[in-house]
Amino acid sequence: MTDVLIPEGQEGAAADTTTVARVEVRTADGWAAVCDREHLVTGRGVAALLPDGSQIALFLDRSGTVHAIGNRDPFTGAYVLSRGLLGSVDGKPFVASPLLKQRFDLATGRCLDDETVTVPAYATRLR
Amino acid sequence: MPEPRQKPTIVLIGHGMVGQRFLEALADQGVTERSRVVVLCEEPRPAYDRVQLTSYFSGVTPEQLSMTDEAFIAEHGIELYVGDPAESVDRASRTVTARSGQTFTYDTLVLATGSYPFVPPVPGKDSDGCFVYRTIEDLLAIEEYAKGASSGVVVGGGLLGLEAAGALKGLGVDAHIVEFNDRLMAIQVDAGGGAALRRKIEDMGLSVHTGVGGKEITAGPDGRVTGMVLSDGSTIETDMVIFSAGVRPRDQLARACGLDVGERGGIVVDERCRTSDPAVYAVGECAKAVDGMVYGLVAPGYEMAETAAAAIAGTVDAEGFTGADTSTKLKLLGVDVASFGDAHGTAEGCLDVVYADSRAGVYKKLVMAKDGTLLGGVLVGDAEAYGLLRPLTGSVPPADPESLVLPAGVGAPAQLGPSALPDEAVVCSCHNVTKGTIRGAVTEHNCATVPEVKKCTKAGTGCGSCVKVLGQLLGDELAAQGIEVDPGLCGCFGQTRQELYEIVLALRLSSFQQLLDGHGRPEARGGEGCEICKPAVASIIASLAPVIGADGYVLDGEQAALQDTNDHHLANLQRNGSYSIVPRIPGGEITPEKLIVIGEVAKEFGLYTKITGGQRIDLFGARVDQLPVIWARLVDAGFESGHAYGKALRTVKSCVGQTWCRYGVQDSVKMAIDLELRYRGLRAPHKLKSAVSGCQRECAEAQSKDFGVIATANGWNLYVGGNGGATPRHGDLLAQDLSDAELVRLIDRFLMFYIRTADRLERTSVWLERIEGGLDHVRDVVVHDSLGICDELEAMMAEHVAGYRDEWAETLDDPERLRRFVSFVNAPDAPDPSVRFVPERDQTKPDLEILAGPDLPVRTLEGAQS
Numbered sequence: 003m004t005d006v007l008i009p010e011g012q013e014g015a016a017a018d019t020t021t022v023a024r025v026e027v028r029t030a031d032g033w034a035a036v037c038d039r040e041h042l043v044t045g046r047g048v049a050a051l052l053p054d055g056s057q058i059a060l061f062l063d064r065s066g067t068v069h070a071i072g073n074r075d076p077f078t079g080a081y082v083l084s085r086g087l088l089g090s091v092d093g094k095p096f097v098a099s100p101l102l103k104q105r106f107d108l109a110t111g112r113c114l115d116d117e118t119v120t121v122p123a124y125a126t127r128l129r
Numbered sequence: 130m131p132e133p134r135q136k137p138t139i140v141l142i143g144h145g146m147v148g149q150r151f152l153e154a155l156a157d158q159g160v161t162e163r164s165r166v167v168v169l170c171e172e173p174r175p176a177y178d179r180v181q182l183t184s185y186f187s188g189v190t191p192e193q194l195s196m197t198d199e200a201f202i203a204e205h206g207i208e209l210y211v212g213d214p215a216e217s218v219d220r221a222s223r224t225v226t227a228r229s230g231q232t233f234t235y236d237t238l239v240l241a242t243g244s245y246p247f248v249p250p251v252p253g254k255d256s257d258g259c260f261v262y263r264t265i266e267d268l269l270a271i272e273e274y275a276k277g278a279s280s281g282v283v284v285g286g287g288l289l290g291l292e293a294a295g296a297l298k299g300l301g302v303d304a305h306i307v308e309f310n311d312r313l314m315a316i317q318v319d320a321g322g323g324a325a326l327r328r329k330i331e332d333m334g335l336s337v338h339t340g341v342g343g344k345e346i347t348a349g350p351d352g353r354v355t356g357m358v359l360s361d362g363s364t365i366e367t368d369m370v371i372f373s374a375g376v377r378p379r380d381q382l383a384r385a386c387g388l389d390v391g392e393r394g395g396i397v398v399d400e401r402c403r404t405s406d407p408a409v410y411a412v413g414e415c416a417k418a419v420d421g422m423v424y425g426l427v428a429p430g431y432e433m434a435e436t437a438a439a440a441i442a443g444t445v446d447a448e449g450f451t452g453a454d455t456s457t458k459l460k461l462l463g464v465d466v467a468s469f470g471d472a473h474g475t476a477e478g479c480l481d482v483v484y485a486d487s488r489a490g491v492y493k494k495l496v497m498a499k500d501g502t503l504l505g506g507v508l509v510g511d512a513e514a515y516g517l518l519r520p521l522t523g524s525v526p527p528a529d530p531e532s533l534v535l536p537a538g539v540g541a542p543a544q545l546g547p548s549a550l551p552d553e554a555v556v557c558s559c560h561n562v563t564k565g566t567i568r569g570a571v572t573e574h575n576c577a578t579v580p581e582v583k584k585c586t587k588a589g590t591g592c593g594s595c596v597k598v599l600g601q602l603l604g605d606e607l608a609a610q611g612i613e614v615d616p617g618l619c620g621c622f623g624q625t626r627q628e629l630y631e632i633v634l635a636l637r638l639s640s641f642q643q644l645l646d647g648h649g650r651p652e653a654r655g656g657e658g659c660e661i662c663k664p665a666v667a668s669i670i671a672s673l674a675p676v677i678g679a680d681g682y683v684l685d686g687e688q689a690a691l692q693d694t695n696d697h698h699l700a701n702l703q704r705n706g707s708y709s710i711v712p713r714i715p716g717g718e719i720t721p722e723k724l725i726v727i728g729e730v731a732k733e734f735g736l737y738t739k740i741t742g743g744q745r746i747d748l749f750g751a752r753v754d755q756l757p758v759i760w761a762r763l764v765d766a767g768f769e770s771g772h773a774y775g776k777a778l779r780t781v782k783s784c785v786g787q788t789w790c791r792y793g794v795q796d797s798v799k800m801a802i803d804l805e806l807r808y809r810g811l812r813a814p815h816k817l818k819s820a821v822s823g824c825q826r827e828c829a830e831a832q833s834k835d836f837g838v839i840a841t842a843n844g845w846n847l848y849v850g851g852n853g854g855a856t857p858r859h860g861d862l863l864a865q866d867l868s869d870a871e872l873v874r875l876i877d878r879f880l881m882f883y884i885r886t887a888d889r890l891e892r893t894s895v896w897l898e899r900i901e902g903g904l905d906h907v908r909d910v911v912v913h914d915s916l917g918i919c920d921e922l923e924a925m926m927a928e929h930v931a932g933y934r935d936e937w938a939e940t941l942d943d944p945e946r947l948r949r950f951v952s953f954v955n956a957p958d959a960p961d962p963s964v965r966f967v968p969e970r971d972q973t974k975p976d977l978e979i980l981a982g983p984d985l986p987v988r989t990l991e992g993a994q995s
C-alpha cells in the first residue's frame with residue numbers, strides 16, 4: 003500500500019525558518035494567531051478555526067495581503083468559502099463561493115451579487 | 130355507414146410534407162377547434178421530411194425524419210388513419226371511401242397526394258432489384274438489396290438522381306448515372322454548370338453517362354437484375370437500378386371523380402387552391418397552380434397549404450398562390466450546386482456574368498437584366514454565395530456582379546453582407562421567411578441565438594441552406610440594437626477564449642499573472658483575475674502544457690491557484706462541503722477484485738455509493754482530509770482519477786459488443802477502453818464524453834456524446850457533437866467505415882481542433898453549431914486538412930498521450946500538495962464538524978439541518994492555536 007502522508011502540524015514547518023510571518027486575526031477577544039503565512043498559497047484560501055471554534059476563510063492575494071472572512075456560505079449554509087476562487091474587480095479582492103458562485107468582497111464581507119447578504123469580515127495582520 | 134355529424138368535417142387525403150403543413154396551418158387558424166379533421170395517410174408512417182430523405186443513409190433514423198408530433202395530433206383532435214389510403218371520392222354524396230372500408234362524409238375535401246416517381250417503360254423494369262426513390266420504405270428496400278450488390282445504375286441525372294447515386298456510393302456500391310440529356314441537372318444548370326458538375330461528380334468516383342437512355346434491363350434466371358443496355362448499344366453490368374427520371378402528380382382520385390386535371394397531369398386549382406369543385410382543394414405536388422406549373426419542390430407546396438387553410442378558415446390572404454421560386458441547392462455530400470431565379474437566362478436582353486475554373490470544377494453564372502437587376506444564377510463547385518444571392522434576386526445588388534462571383538481573395542472582395550438585403554427579401558425559401566421576419570424575431574421576440582430564431586420563425590428548419598445567413602443577420606441585429614456583444618471572456622480579458630489560447634500558444638506563456646498583466650483589460654492588469662478567467666486559463670495551460678513547457682500536473686505552482694475548487698481538490702464538492710470520489714473505470718469494464726476494493730473502501734469510510742449514469746461508481750461524502758487516505762487505497766488497487774471534477778474527458782461508455790452480443794460486429798469494449806485510456810486527463814473547454822456501440826442498435830448511446838463511435842461491418846462510424854443535458858443533440862456523422870487507426874487519428878484531430886477554437890464552457894454540440902461553416906467546415910479541417918494544421922493537431926495529441934500521469938498518484942507522492950487536504954490549516958487533524966451525515970435507505974446523506982442553523986455550536990478544538 004502507498005504510504006499516506008498526513009499533513010503535519012505547524013511546529014515542524016515553522017521550526018526551520020527564522021523569519022516566520024504569522025497571520026493574526028482580530029476577534030472580540032483581541033488578536034488571535036492563526037497560522038504561518040507560508041501555509042497560504044497566493045491566490046487561494048484555507049479554512050482556519052478561531053479560539054472560540056468558529057470557522058474563518060483566509061486568503062492571500064498577489065500583493066501579499068491576507069484577508070479573513072467567515073467560512074460559512076450564507077446561501078447554502080455549507081462551510082466552504084475558503085475553497086472559492088479569489089478574484090478582483092476594480093482592484094478590490096473578492097471570493098466566489100464554490101457552490102453557487104456568489105461573490106463576497108474580502109474587505110467588507112458584503113455579497114457583491116446580493117447586497118442584503120453579508121458575511122463577517124475580520125481585520126488581519128502579519129507578525 | 131355515415132357517422133353522426135355535428136361539426137363540419139374536413140377530410141385530408143395524403144399526409145406528406147404539405148399535408149402536415151396544411152394541418153398546422155389549420156390549427157394556427159383555429160379551424161381545428163370548430164371542425165372535425167380526418168386524415169387518410171397511405172404510407173405506414175405519418176408525415177416525415179422527404180426533403181431530407183437521403184440523410185437516412187448518413188445515420189438519421191426514420192423517427193428523426195418524422196415531422197409529426199403526436200401531441201399536436203392529439204391536442205387538435207385530428208383523426209389520423211395511418212396506412213389507410215383513400216380509394217374513391219364521391220362528389221355527389223361528398224363521401225370518401227378508404228381502403229379499410231371506412232367512409233367519411235366531408236364538407237371540405239383537401240387533396241395532398243403528392244407525386245409518384247415516373248418509371249420509363251423499358252423492358253425488364255419490373256425485375257428484382259429495380260427501385261424508385263421516394264419513401265422511407267423505398268430506402269429501406271434499397272439498403273437491404275445493396276448488401277448483395279456491387280454495382281448500381283441510377284436512371285436520371287437530376288437533383289434526386291444525384292442524391293440517389295450519392296446514397297448508392299455511400300452503401301458501398303459502384304454507382305452509374307444514366308442521363309438522357311447532354312448534362313446533369315439539366316433543369317437547373319446550363320451547359321457550363323453541367324460540365325463543372327460532371328467533373329465534380331466524377332471526382333467523387335461516380336460514373337456519368339450523358340446523352341444516352343436505358344433501352345433494356347436484363348435479368349438472370351432468378352429474376353434479378355444483371356445489367357442495363359443503353360441506347361448507344363453499350364451495356365453496364367449492374368445488380369440494381371434506381372429510377373429517378375422525374376415525378377408525375379398523383380391525380381388519379383381527382384380524375385376518377387371528374388375534377389379538372391391538366392393535359393400533362395396535375396389537379397387544376399385557382400389561386401385559392403380550389404379545384405373545379407369549390408368544396409375540394411388540392412395542394413402540393415399533385416396540384417397544377419394558376420401559372421400552369423406543377424411544382425416539385427416543398428416551398429411552393431407549403432405556400433399552397435397556407436393559402437388553402439386560410440381560404441377554408443375564411444381569412445383569405447390577399448394574393449393567394451400564384452407562383453413560386455424554384456431555387457434549389459443540392460444536398461449531396463461533397464458537391465456544391467445551386468441554381469436560382471432565371472438560371473437559364475430566358476428573359477429578353479439579359480446578360481450573363483460567368484466565372485469558370487475548370488480545373489477546380491467551379492462554375493458560377495449570374496443572369497443580370499440590362500438595368501443591373503439580378504435575375505438568377507447557377508453556382509457549381511462553390512455555392513457559398515447562394516444564401517445571399519437568392520434573396521437579392523429581383524433587385525439591383527449593391528455590388529458589382531463580377532465581385533459577386535469571383536472567389537474570395539481574387540480582385541476586390543465584395544463587401545456584401547446580409548445587411549445589404551431589403552426587409553422583403555426571402556432569406557429562407559423553404560419556409561418563405563423574409564429578412565424582416567427574422568429581424569422581428571430578434572427585436573420583438575428577443576431571440577438571441579440561431580436556435581431561438583429557428584424555433585420562432587421556422588427559418589432554417591427545411592433544407593438548412595439559409596442557416597449561415599440567419600447567423601449573420603442575428604449578429605447584425607444584436608449589434609444594431611446596441612446589445613453590445615463584448616466578445617471578451619470576462620471583466621479581466623477583452624479577448625475570447627480562442628484568442629487567449631492562441632496568445633498562450635504563440636508566446637509560450639505558462640503564467641496567468643503574465644498573461645493578465647500583459648494582455649488583460651487595462652483596468653484588470655495587476656489584479657487577481659476572476660472566477661471566470663482563472664479556470665479558463667488554467668484549462669488552456671493544461672491543454673497546452675507539453676507544448677508551452679508547463680507542468681502537466683494541474684496543481685503545480687501557480688496553476689493550483691487557478692483551478693476551480695473541484696480541480697483543486699481533485700474531487701467534486703457536494704452541498705455540505707464534503708466530496709465525491711469517482712475512480713476511472715475505462716469503458717465501464719471492471720474486475721470483481723476491483724469492485725471489492727471499492728466496496729471495502731466505501732464501507733470503511735461510510736461513503737454513500739451509487740452507480741452513475743456514466744457506467745462507473747461514485748462514492749459520496751468524503752471529508753477533504755479523508756480524500757488522500759481514500760485515494761491511497763484506490764491508487765494502490767490500480768485505480769486512477771476519473772476526472773469527474775474536471776472539464777476533461779469523463780467516460781467512454783461501451784456496450785458489450787461483438788464479444789458477447791449476438792448482434793455486435795466489432796469489439797466495442799476494447800475500443801472504448803483504448804479511447805478512454807488515450808484521452809484520459811485531456812483538459813478541454815468543457816467536459817468530453819464518449820461511447821462506443823458494437824452495432825447500429827446503439828446500446829451505448831454514442832450519438833448523444835461529444836464523440837461517439839458505432840461499429841459497422843467495415844469499421845467504425847464517427848459521430849460528433851452529441852449532447853445530453855438540458856439541450857440534447859444527436860451527434861452528426863463525421864466519417865464512415867473507419868479503420869481503428871483512422872478512427873483514432875480523426876478523433877485526435879477533432880478534439881484538438883475543438884480545444885483550440887471553442888469558447889469557454891462550450892460543449893462540442895454548441896461549438897459545432899456556432900462555428901462558422903458548421904459541420905462542413907469542421908469536416909474540411911479535420912478530414913480534408915483544409916487548413917493544413919492536422920499534423921500539428923496530431924502532434925499535440927501525441928504529446929498529451931505521452932505526458933499523461935495520474936493526478937491522484939502524483940498528488941499522493943508530494944507532501945507539499947497533501948498539506949492542502951485538511952479541514953483547517955491550523956488544526957490539520959480536526960475534522961470539519963459541519964460535515965455530518967444522517968441515515969437514508971441503508972446508507973447516508975448529508976445532514977442539512979446542521980447547515981440550516983445560524984452557526985455551529987461553539988466548541989474549542991485542541992491544537993487550534995499555534
Ligand code: SRM
Nearest residue numbers: 701709740741742743744745747773779852853854855892
Ligand atoms: C454522478 C452523475 C449522476 C449519477 O448519479 O449518475 C452526475 C453528476 C453530476 N453531473 Fe452530470 N452526472 C452524471 C452523468 C451525466 C450524464 C449522463 C452520461 O454522462 O452518460 C449527463 C448527460 C450527458 C451529457 O453530459 O451530455 C450529465 C449531464 C450533466 C450536465 C449538463 C451538461 C450539458 O452539456 O448540458 C451538467 C452541468 C455541467 O457540466 O455544466 C452535469 C453536472 C454534474 C455535476 C458535476 C454537478 C456539479 O457540478 O456538482 C454532478 C456532480 C457529481 C458528483 O458530485 O460526483 N451533468 N451528467 C453522473 C456521473 C457520470 C460519471 O460516471 O462521470
Ligand SMILES: Cc1cc2nc3c(=O)[nH]c(=O)nc-3n(C[C@H](O)[C@H](O)[C@H](O)COP(=O)(O)OP(=O)(O)OC[C@H]3O[C@@H](n4cnc5c(N)ncnc54)[C@H](O)[C@@H]3O)c2cc1C
Nearest residue numbers: 143145146147148171179214215242243413414425426427
Ligand atoms: C429524395 C428527395 C429529395 C428531395 N429534395 C428536395 C429539396 O431539396 N428541396 C425541395 O424543395 N424538395 C425536395 N424534394 C421534393 C419534396 O419532397 C416534395 O416537393 C414534397 O414532399 C411534396 O409534398 P407533398 O405533401 O405534396 O407530397 P408528398 O410528400 O409526396 O406526400 C404525399 C402523400 O400522400 C400520400 N397519398 C397519395 N395518394 C394517397 C391516397 N389516395 N390516400 C392517402 N394518401 C395518399 C402519399 O403516400 C404521400 O405520403 C425531394 C424529394 C425527394 C424524394
Ligand code: SF4
Nearest residue numbers: 784790793823824828
Ligand atoms: S449496440 Fe449492438 S452490439 Fe452493442 S449490445 Fe447493443 S445490440 Fe449488442
Ligand code: FES
Nearest residue numbers: 557559591592593
Ligand atoms: S432555405 Fe431551406 S431551410 Fe431555409
